[in-house]
Amino acid sequence: MxxxxxxxxxxxxxxxxxxxxxxxxxxxxVPLIVxxxxxxxxPEDISTGNLLSWPxxxxxxxxxxxxxxxxxxxxxxxxxxxxxxxxxxAIGAINGYVLAMWRFRGSxxxxxxxxxxxxxxxxxxxxxxSFTVGKMGLAASTTGLVFVHVVYGLAFTTLFFRNYYVxxxxxxxxxxxxxxxxxxxxxxxxxxxxxxxxxxVCLIWQFTQxxxxxxxxxxxxxxxxxxxxxxxxxxxxxxxxxxxYNVDMAxxxxxxxxxxxxxxxxxxxxxxxxxxGAVKG
Amino acid sequence: MSSVAVFSKASPFDALQRWxxxxxxxxxxxxxxxxxYGYILWTFxxxxxxxxxxxxxxxxxxxxxxxLLDNDRWWVASKNLAVFGGMFIGISLVLGVVLxxxxxxxxxxxxxxxxxxLYPMALSMIVTGTAWKWLLNPGLGLDKMxxxxxxxxxxxxWLVDPSRVVYCLVIAAVWQSSGFVMALFLAGxxxxxxxxxxxxxxxxxxxxxxxxxxxxxxxxxxxxxxxMILAHIAIKSxxxxxxxxxxxxxYSSDLPAMFMYSFTFSRGQMGMGSASAIxxxxxILAILVPYLYSELRTKRHE
Numbered sequence: 001m002x003x004x005x006x007x008x009x010x011x012x013x014x015x016x017x018x019x020x021x022x023x024x025x026x027x028x029x030v031p032l033i034v035x036x037x038x039x040x041x042x043p044e045d046i047s048t049g050n051l052l053s054w055p056x057x058x059x060x061x062x063x064x065x066x067x068x069x070x071x072x073x074x075x076x077x078x079x080x081x082x083x084x085x086x087x088x089x090a091i092g093a094i095n096g097y098v099l100a101m102w103r104f105r106g107s108x109x110x111x112x113x114x115x116x117x118x119x120x121x122x123x124x125x126x127x128x129x130s131f132t133v134g135k136m137g138l139a140a141s142t143t144g145l146v147f148v149h150v151v152y153g154l155a156f157t158t159l160f161f162r163n164y165y166v167x168x169x170x171x172x173x174x175x176x177x178x179x180x181x182x183x184x185x186x187x188x189x190x191x192x193x194x195x196x197x198x199x200x201v202c203l204i205w206q207f208t209q210x211x212x213x214x215x216x217x218x219x220x221x222x223x224x225x226x227x228x229x230x231x232x233x234x235x236x237x238x239x240x241x242x243x244x245y246n247v248d249m250a251x252x253x254x255x256x257x258x259x260x261x262x263x264x265x266x267x268x269x270x271x272x273x274x275x276x277g278a279v280k281g
Numbered sequence: 282m283s284s285v286a287v288f289s290k291a292s293p294f295d296a297l298q299r300w301x302x303x304x305x306x307x308x309x310x311x312x313x314x315x316x317x318y319g320y321i322l323w324t325f326x327x328x329x330x331x332x333x334x335x336x337x338x339x340x341x342x343x344x345x346x347x348x349l350l351d352n353d354r355w356w357v358a359s360k361n362l363a364v365f366g367g368m369f370i371g372i373s374l375v376l377g378v379v380l381x382x383x384x385x386x387x388x389x390x391x392x393x394x395x396x397x398x399l400y401p402m403a404l405s406m407i408v409t410g411t412a413w414k415w416l417l418n419p420g421l422g423l424d425k426m427x428x429x430x431x432x433x434x435x436x437x438x439w440l441v442d443p444s445r446v447v448y449c450l451v452i453a454a455v456w457q458s459s460g461f462v463m464a465l466f467l468a469g470x471x472x473x474x475x476x477x478x479x480x481x482x483x484x485x486x487x488x489x490x491x492x493x494x495x496x497x498x499x500x501x502x503x504x505x506x507x508x509m510i511l512a513h514i515a516i517k518s519x520x521x522x523x524x525x526x527x528x529x530x531x532y533s534s535d536l537p538a539m540f541m542y543s544f545t546f547s548r549g550q551m552g553m554g555s556a557s558a559i560x561x562x563x564x565i566l567a568i569l570v571p572y573l574y575s576e577l578r579t580k581r582h583e
Binding site: 020094152229233 | 386
């Protein structure tokens with residue numbers, strides 16, 4: 001840095017770089033700032049002021065009203081997300097363990113089929129899946145959604161663990177096998193204890209996917225069993241009555257806060273999940 | 282490969298051990314075979330029937346596909362996907378690459394800046410759509426703000442303009458995903474051998490030239506996976522349309538995923554809805570197969 005201080009041309013380009021980066025920071029932040037400002041305004045304030053004007057009176061009414069509307073749906077999302085994330089991660093871990101360390105004839109083919117499942121447009125399975133969920137008597141229940149999320153989350157969770165376990169040296173497992181350790185002993189004693197990073201990645205990935213899901217929520221649930229994304233969409237897109245934008249924005253914040261919080265607290269794992277999901281194989 | 286051949290005597294324990302991996306994987310294999318491939322086949326079959334509100338299995342030949350291709354709304358949706366997909370992928374790539382290259386210049390507070398660029402990716406498309414619907418609100422959103430700030434002639438009513446509403450979807454989707462492209466490329470840039478850059482610098486090449494001629498071409502694989510993921514997001518885009526425009530005004534901002542949903546689940550056109558889902562699968566395959574093919578080929582050459 002210090003050696004470059006002498007050259008003015010370099011410092012001008014440095015200033016330009018910082019200017020562009022900061023401008024982009026502002027652009028990315030504006031929607032969030034607007035949401036927050038709007039959610040604390042009164043309806044009159046919204047029609048007289050503009051997006052970035054400071055609220056003349058800061059009021060929590062928008063938040064109170066929004067919470068009263070989406071309260072139940074927020075907890076639906078919790079009831080769907082928590083079991084679905086835990087179950088799909090657990091199954092993914094054991095599947096990945098088999099695919100990486102206990103290969104058998106056909107296991108590679110299965111892996112290939114699963115890989116394709118990551119790219120599957122869910123529209124192609126939506127109808128048969130809804131028949132099945134209906135037949136199981138789980139239509140319009142949060143249990144049905146847990147089931148669907150576990151099934152269609154399997155491809156990604158298995159992939160995460162398989163790719164992580166492939167890099168563990170074979171010798172470790174072979175030695176344990178010679179010592180007479182069995183399938184589950186090796187998994188529980190050797191493999192699981194070294195899986196913390198990938199478990200974090202998988203949990204966070206599944207949490208964001210399932211919490212943010214809208215397609216499955218709107219198809220497989222109705223009325224009281226809907227997740228928060230569906231409730232938010234219903235709230236925002238109803239045409240009856242005067243639009244209360246402060247309530248809309250507060251509800252959007254409520255729907256977005258859990259994943260934002262996870263992102264801020266565990267951004268490192270979030271990013272790793274995204275790139276692992278991206279650059280497969 | 283490494284089977285349990287080490288054990289010569291087949292005690293019950295050993296036999297169990299040999300079968301255990303298969304037993305453990307069996308339920309998942311069944312789920313994937315039925316729930317993924319079986320259901321695709323099922324949808325494929327439905328697309329050749331005259332199913333309406335309930336599934337029926339009366340053969341209708343290619344009738345649903347010809348009806349689909351005669352349907353104006355389907356063409357609007359497909360054309361929108363081409364415009365939306367093209368612009369969304371193009372702009373996200375350019376923005377992502379530029380931000381990644383700039384961030385790679387030993388920037389102070391890089392961690393903070395990165396966090397800001399990437400946070401929209403943690404949000405649901407429904408939240409993103411809600412926020413941008415408000416920002417682009419004609420009369421109260423950015424439209425009014427810029428006029429309040431002194432730009433008297435400013436108008437921004439794309440959200441209710443059938444010929445421009447697609448651009449609203451592009452703006453929101455780019456805001457959501459460009460940070461992710463940035464993160465992919467930044468990770469790629471960190472993997473580039475610094476000695477190559479230094480060698481080019483000694484040869485007298487300027488920094489922009491080095492990036493354009495040397496560094497970015499070496500990131501071709503990152504480029505391909507970014508395009509793959511963005512195309513995948515574009516084809517599946519349903520929640521963003523639902524939250525921002527619900528396909529409107531009229532059906533001017535429909536995308537195939539939205540079309541499939543409303544014909545299958547609201548309009549009782551299961552047969553045609555299935556046909557549209559199969560065409561969507563075809564679109565994904567058209568992108569996926571060449572990609573996987575080139576991936577596998579480069580792997581073999583290495």
